[in-house]
Amino acid sequence: MAACALSLSMAASMAAGPAAHADPRPGTIEAWQRSTSVSLEADGALSDVQALPTGEVWAVGHQQIWDVWRNRAAIRHWNGTTWAEVPLRDTTGASVLRGVAVAGPREVWAIGDGLDGLPYLARGDASGLDRVTVRELAARDRLGGVYAKGGRVVVVGSRRDMWMVLIKDGSSWTTQVSSTPGALYAVSGAFAVGDTGTRPLVVRHSGGTWKPMRLPDIPGGYLRDVRADGSRHAVAVGGVYTPAGKVEPLVLTWDGKRWSRQALPRTEARLYGVAGDGHGRYWISGFDPARPGEPFLLRLEKGVGTIIRGAPSGGRETVRLQAVTYLPGKGQVWAVGHAVDTADRYTGIVEAFGPRPQVS
DSSP states (O other), rough: OOOTTTTTTTTOOOOOOOOOTOOOOOTTTEEEEEEOOOOSSOOEEEEEEEEOTSSSEEEEEEEEEETTTTEEEEEEEEESSOEOOBBSSSSSOEEEEEEEEEETTEEEEEEEEEEESSEEEEEEETTTTEEETTTTOOOEEEEEEEEETTTTTEEEETTEEEEEEEETTTTEEEEEEEEEOEEEEEETEEEEEEEEESSSSEEEEHHHTTEEEEOOTTTTTEEEEEEEETTTTTEEEEEEOOOTTEEEEEEEEEOSSEEEEEEOOSSOOOEEEEEOSSSSEEEEEEEESSSSSSSSEEEEEETTTEHHHHHHHHTTEEEEEEEEEETTTTTTEEEEEEEEEETTTTEEEEEEOOOOOOOO
């Protein structure tokens, strides 16, 4: 299974609502950038993020990442004004949360690893999340991403090196485990992405089951996130391990008929997360080893990729943006991840990009 160096979130799952028609045009959407902290404990990092049309934002990750005895999951909720900690209301708790999906203000799902060594799945709201017991899950299952909408929940991951999909319709859960090697790290709509261990992997829900899709032949490739806008448009992001030991960025686009490799600006950036506004504009978060202290985004529109860089901040030697979300109606893009300082300490961060304020 491919793994991104120092990646604390193998995948993230985003499902932002439709954008308002009054949103600003892309020429101004990254006019300013602001860094904020979400008050995680020492050595904390954020793995996934999702915004709601109401302006609320949910982010998950973990804290004390180097201490196996104190390592624990983190959930933060932005109510439009401030960040607040959201508790896990169970006796075991989670060591790390990799994915979050928000079907509505009172239906938030999070997935990761439990402190008891079992896969962790929880549901709740701003008052707290409760662990959900799913008999179909086994001890060695690894959960990578989650998607929730309209009463349906889809969780993807792997079981003994085979890709796996767990689905909740109504009150019942069903599991599909493949007969071929692979792992899934993210899901959006009817698409889930990952890798086979040697090549990228996309599976699609069709005819009541999940089936692998035909992709361009990309040896060494992997996919870490996907954003689907219906059945005709989707963008998947990841990378390609080269024979020289480097990683090249990889973006695949779906036009309703086939997946194609997207031409990108020259960069060695590692790509982790993708979000869209529902109108054909996408933002991809990552890390550029050539300029490690600068927050990195890649905007994709009409087949053209544009690199966007945030301003460096004192003391931050490395900034990795693991996931990104679009705030419907706000004209803003928020990315989460972690920064590493000169003492090798981790800090969970939120990087906000938005339109330049109007001067009256």
